Amino acid sequence: MPHDHEQNPGQNPGHDHGHDHGHDHGPDNHLDPMTARVMALETILTEKGLIDPAALDAIIETYVSKVGPRNGARVVARAWLEPDFADWLREDATAAITEMGYAGRQGEHMRAVFNTGDTHNLVVCTLCSCYPWSVLGLPPVWYKAPPYRARAVSDPRGVLREFGLDLPAATRIRVWDSTAELRYLVVPLRPEGTEGLGLEELADLVGRDAMIGTALAASPATNVPGAGR
Structure with missing residues (x-):
């Protein structure tokens, strides 16, 4: 279900993009x-x-490293390269993604939403943390946090700013609410200067956050190798 809301900023969603997964639990280490x-x-x-x-x-x-988000990045890259596949992805994302071999748990029913020059898409699950594991891997901690789930709907523009994405005022932000029955994949705009790049090179430009909608695809000049993984 899409939402189009832009209200006053609320509390900080508290998303932290760096997570220490070490298992050292000495007295100087504090776990949440x-x-x-x-x-x-x-x-x-x-x-x-x-x-x-x-x-x-x-x-x-x-x-984390095999199921996704590299899978989703390849789906996006193929949509950039092949207009017929992009049309199929719009019409039946579940079938198009399955054809690439990425069907599986939490990705049984998919819809792809395409960013355009005047519309930016953002995905949230307001009730829990529904997320397409088969194409994006495990959900980030901030995606499951109540502040993100609430504010992504009530103040999407403010939330995006906190992720470092400050969109033009004229850009419409459309929020999609994932459910147990339907999950979403954002197809970001293809960056300029990517003519001639192949699927794997393009996939390197597509990070997980771009497929949730909290970031854009990287440009070739600024991309860090492996960004789509």
């Missing part, structure tokens, strides 16, 4: 309450022999 609870639960289940930490790490690694 949720992380501490998860790690305590993991320790208990491991001691009882109910889970294998190595298997758990393998599952997480699969979603």
Whole structure:
């Protein structure tokens, strides 16, 4: 369901793009309450022999680096390169993405929304944290945070500014609310100066945040290798 809201800024969504996933829990390391609870639960289940930490790490690694967001970046790059595929993606994103081999958990029903010169799309899940794992991997912490979920609808322009994306006043911001039945993929505008680039080179310009709508695709001049991973 799309929303078109622009109101006064509210509280800071508190998104932090740098997350330390180390497992050093000495006295000088302070975990947030949720992380501490998860790690305590993991320790208990491991001691009882109910889970294998190595298997758990393998599952997480699969979603972080193999399932996505590189998958989504390739979908976007192909849409930039092939007009027929872009049309298919608009009409039936689920089928188009499945044809590329990226069907799977939390991505059974997809819709692609395309940024244009006058419209920018932003995705949120206001009720929980519905997210297309098969194309974007695991959701970032800030995507699941209540402040982002509330303010993305009530003050999308303010939220984007806090991500460092200050759009022109004339740009319409359209907010899409993900649900358990339907998840969204933002197709950002293709950057200028990318003529002649192949699919993998273009995919390097497409970061996870650009496919949620909190960033733009990188330009070739400023891109850091692997940005789409």
